[in-house]
Amino acid sequence: MNAEEFVIKKFETNNPELVKSIEEWTDFSIRKNYDGIHIIINQNNVPNCPDENEYGVINEKGEKGNLLHWHLKKITANVVEYFSARGFKEIHTLYPKTEISPNGTFQNGNLIIAFYTKTK
Secondary structure, three states: OOHHHHHHHHHHHHOHHHHHHHHHHHHHHHHOOOOOEEEEEOOOOOOOOOOOOOEEEOOOOOOEEEHHHHHHHHHHHHHHHHHHHOOOOEEEEEEEEEEEOOOOOEEEEEEEEEEOOOOO
């Protein structure tokens, strides 16, 4: 097993609900004829999120902050790493953004756009 396979297997094993959401957003991105996968990361597709009004220690330095914001930022970084391991060549993250979702509602959260080829 190489490093990419390890990252993919670890992510998919530990995040089955998020993998399902990524697949839904992928299919939606294809239907919308986007050049890459567009996915919003928020409490609607990330399980076990802290309450949005919960604050606490967010890092090893003892700094305090909004736990939901920190949790979603960490999950976003994990999804970017997963997309990179899957072979995406260019990945953009935009905080916060609103995007139409696969179920037809507007979702607000961390937007990831992943491309298989370089856009420039």
